Amino acid sequence: MNYELNEEQRIIKESANRFLAETCSTDFVREMTEDEKGFTQEFWNKMAELGWMGLPFPEEVGGAGMSFSDLAIILTEMGYFCAPGPFFSTVVLGGLTVLEAGNDEQKTRILSELAVGSRILTLAWLEEGGSWGPKGINLRAESQDGEFALSGTKLFVPDAHVADTIIVAARTGDAPEEISLFEVDANAPGVGITLLESFGGDKLCEVVFDNVKVPMANLLGKAGGGWPVLNNTLLKAAVGKAAQMDGASQMALKFAVDYVKERVQFGKLIGTFQAVQFHCADMLTYADTIHFMTSHAAWKIAEGLPFEEEASMCKAWVSEAHRKLVGLSHQVLGGVAFMEEHDLQLYFRRAKAAELAFGDASFHREKVAQAMGL
Amino acid sequence: MNYELNEEQRIIKESANRFLAETCSTDFVREMTEDEKGFTQEFWNKMAELGWMGLPFPEEVGGAGMSFSDLAIILTEMGYFCAPGPFFSTVVLGGLTVLEAGNDEQKTRILSELAVGSRILTLAWLEEGGSWGPKGINLRAESQDGEFALSGTKLFVPDAHVADTIIVAARTGDAPEEISLFEVDANAPGVGITLLESFGGDKLCEVVFDNVKVPMANLLGKAGGGWPVLNNTLLKAAVGKAAQMDGASQMALKFAVDYVKERVQFGKLIGTFQAVQFHCADMLTYADTIHFMTSHAAWKIAEGLPFEEEASMCKAWVSEAHRKLVGLSHQVLGGVAFMEEHDLQLYFRRAKAAELAFGDASFHREKVAQAMGL
Amino acid sequence: MDFSFSAEEQKLLEEVRSFLKTETSEALFVECEELGHIYGGKEGRKFIQKFASHGWLTPNWPPEYGGLGTSATLAFAIREEMAYVGTPLVFVAAHMAGPTIMHFGSQEMKDKWLLPISRGEVEFCLGYTEPQAGSDLAALNIRAVDKGDSFLLNGQKTFNTHAHVADYHWLGTITDPDAKKYRGMSLMIVDLKSPGVDIRPMVTMAGWQTNEVFYDDVIVPKENLVGDLNAGFFYVMHALDYERMFPLATYGSLVDEVAEYARTTTVDGEPLAKNPIVRQKLAQMKIELAANRHLYYRLAHMLDTGQVPNYQASMQKLFATEVAQRIANTGMEVLGMFGQLTKDSKWAALAGKTERFYRTSVVETIYAGTSEVQRGIIALRGLELPRK
């Protein structure tokens, strides 16, 4: 057992922290939230130069061959600073799916571009029905004349508006899990992308596919074999999201602790009030358990071990603990942090979006129940 | 709107309080918990003399013609003092069922004896399956030769070991709700009663019916029409149980508040610590809401208004709030109240038994959901 | 015990409901939104004056001051109705300043202010909080110096919701800086159009506007002093006892809408409402609303029977606001991904109401006395726990 980062990981963490502290002020975050694109090319290029995009991918395709645990460290720091942009969509949702399902040609072509920051990816799976399961996927891919034609609407597709490639989960048969994954050019005729206004500060899109033609060669993995791959990616994404919440928890805790050490009410530092102390103690307990649950699930993925139960335990715990932690931070900070200008609200918004993303606590508890043989 | 007792009710409350303060010490409660019978004839007779047994029944059958709200006041005081004995079984479970379902002869005969304390009743409905619904009732009553024969096992029958009459919910047909109610002599051949050891301090029994013959005349209400009556009684019983928890909450709160005003730790009265104050504040909030939710449901019953939703809201809220209140009292009292000799444990045990009785919070929330049209 | 409204009360409430249904125009809500989700513009005033013309703004005031002389219960019930449909709810003039003037103001002050207030003609905003004095009113810095006929006011207030549309500031200010805490504060009515008043918007994370108000040599006529000099803290506390009430019906309406959404939305072939976890969550909210309703009407009952609510008001505020947060969060959970979409989003559920309430709910347990302050009051006043 070892609860600390190794030397290499500490370096990753520190350099990510340093980079984001310099480049990703909350002014920048606010600006990017307003910005339609949601990030700057400069910021994106710098991350690419640091090798972040290629971090979890094999060296053969231009990646750094590092582990999911290492990726989680980057995501944690991004969460700490609310870093904007399609990094998560590209690397976690897109990249890991291609790595898992793609053939050699696809992997080499897509991931090598991804790794240098010249291709933005995303994943489209949710639809109107609001279901997280395979039955919710009803966008059809009809095979005709040696290609597929996709028709239907995907919702909540992150960063589709800036993506080069959308990986689309589409129905290719009537059995519940007959789902296939396709690499779709975001600029292909018939693809219509609309930004959805969302309170979390992220960029979620509606993507309408109107008889979009996709070549056979763009099938990722086996026809009808998409669901296990997708499920796998979504569980990894849940852990990645937890890593962001891990970082965000540290910042929300810091806001509160710094404040209670300087704010005076009733003639005393409010940090001396037992009630405030207890709120802060609970925040620290949430923060530590969030960190460990996330690290454990990430480690399982990194080690190539079965990770499904840990991933769901992680997302279930972190989703709620992080929300409660941010709530306590608000309670401790009082009216000051209810102001738009206080940065805690950025974290409050992202906390709820992260809680919902890739399944909320109830959803993942149900998965844990399944793993328990209930 | 009026949130206070009326003059008459205040008198009932004060006299019940005075009587129980005199006769029902916690020494007596502990003794009766150990005692196989669970109460003394003397205590029972005194309650009868005070007119408690007949309180909610019409004057024609020897009752006092008072309301369910008035009965709830008595139950609250009994909860405050942990009063032992088959009062609840006799009056609420047995008496109210007879009042609802019985014909004139049955009402007059049974309730007039009940009212003077000379007949103890109870109700047998739960069985091995652990279901609260009609499907859980599988004890059969076969009609043969102008009488019924009952065979099967009832569980968790309160006070059956001292009852004269057991009202039995039995299956008389295959449709889920084809349930009938029977007045069964507890001493009839074939009735076998065994006390179940239970941690709550109450007297729950297994009652085995081995081809017990019951005359036609002992059918209460219509054949096959027992479920609505039973359901009605159980909802009233849920409110009655909440009334007991209302009283018990007051005592558990009192233990804590008295203690924190005299216990010194770290050189201060512990009641000055903000954490202790907050625990006590939460207890008071629980106590007040418990009281109002219970009073409201009882009032609905008393007024003859539809009470199903309020009864379930009441039991759902009170079950959990009371448990939490008792838990806070334990936390505030610390090690002292973990001792068998401290009376709080009597309330702790009864809190859980009361929480489970007549459906726990989840069960009643589901009923509320139904009432909401979900 | 009696948990019903009288026939008379029911009839009046029916009229209020029907008024609210027909008179809450789209224009009213649009104006509100444009003013930073704050009522008080032209449409708003038109609405409230029409509403007030029935006596419903101050129903429990005596008729001579523009009320109907009804029970407090009815006044509380009317506010629930307003809350449910989402119209403005708290009127500082009618609900906070007015009663204090009635209790403690001079006859001149009563004659001048109460009728216009009851008719909804003047709007006040609350001016207690300062940057260093949030939960702690004893820490006020703003100074009013006696200049004979008037006071000269200098200082700053913060979190003055409604100041940018109100006519007057109901201001707590230090008038005796040497007095022991609490004993040097006075209440006065300040015309927000006075020279030297500078109102600067502050935007909250819920999207609505509040304000900082800066006072630079502002002259306040002495006649605008409320009651006695240096008795302000007592008046504020008194008003808290009499006037605190947190109708939760706004959030109650969200529960109803989320339940309706659950009934009409199908996920994986089954109505969301059939999901046992959704059922439990919504039922729990219904139950907590019911519990709050009792704490709420207990306050009215106490007022109607000549008692002074004390810790009971703190309890209701505490309970209501914590329930509000749970309701908003439950709404977000039930709506899932759709709940986070804002009003203008094509796929938004319930027109973005849930995420808006979720953001707003953050401040509920903070403003008007934090949950920590309320728990302290309940313990110290309700249970008489020792202070030291």
Added chain:
Amino acid sequence: MDFSFSAEEQKLLEEVRSFLKTETSEALFVECEELGHIYGGKEGRKFIQKFASHGWLTPNWPPEYGGLGTSATLAFAIREEMAYVGTPLVFVAAHMAGPTIMHFGSQEMKDKWLLPISRGEVEFCLGYTEPQAGSDLAALNIRAVDKGDSFLLNGQKTFNTHAHVADYHWLGTITDPDAKKYRGMSLMIVDLKSPGVDIRPMVTMAGWQTNEVFYDDVIVPKENLVGDLNAGFFYVMHALDYERMFPLATYGSLVDEVAEYARTTTVDGEPLAKNPIVRQKLAQMKIELAANRHLYYRLAHMLDTGQVPNYQASMQKLFATEVAQRIANTGMEVLGMFGQLTKDSKWAALAGKTERFYRTSVVETIYAGTSEVQRGIIALRGLELPRK
């Protein structure tokens, strides 16, 4: 990061598990129960001595004192195994007194006590709490007066679990009544068979026994003083940092049993385990157990890397004990009416384990530092919040 045991650790744990399976006799549990649910009788000692003969009672002690020189992680893991099967878990001699002797005791004391302790041959019980000194150890009253070769002890202790079966009392006593608080307390080892020692049973609501111990002119040889005179409070605090750990596996076993019950019990024609609400509740307990496990092994990791657990130990105690209460309550909820039946009842589910745990769980958040004390430590030490 590494969340696995080494192959070596796994192998040893496998041996421990297999030992626990075969060597925990019915007689052991019956004896425990007869002693008031307290281990320490003949069977108990036989068991622990056999267990200890493998070095498992003090695995992380150095071999010269009877340990195996293993990691703290392994020691923590062994305790989880013991907890899971419900054998005695906390040995005051091996787990509290021994390490303090090792750190601070004289060479004579180490030579005399450590090997017998590691072999499970002597049993200690803890003697800190007094009626007026529960959470507040600075309030001790018991006095040990220096009589040259010995101390003369007078006073009273309370909540001395295990005292009626132990050999020695690990006693905190005042040795300098004039010293400032915390600076006049010493630790000493008192033979419980000494004349003047009176042990009186106290029965807890969980059914198990604890004790009051009265000291009336009891003579304690000076050699039994642990470390320096008046340094006792420091030793106690040091031991807390090093020795606090709350394996939750006892309650973990309940979760597994309740889950099995749910899988095998049918209600209304469906397995209880298919009830979505039951599923959510049990899954949540599984998740909280997992979270606690990290807080637990973090402590071991800190010890293994030369760090001193501080607020981290408080956090684990706080978290574990609150989870314990939720687990016991969840068990009661899932078992419904059947959960309240006690062991001897014909219809009891899980042989009454749930109701027993439910009663026991009450004290978890109270003993060994209440949750309030732990939260204070986390805030003050973990976050360095101001004391004043």
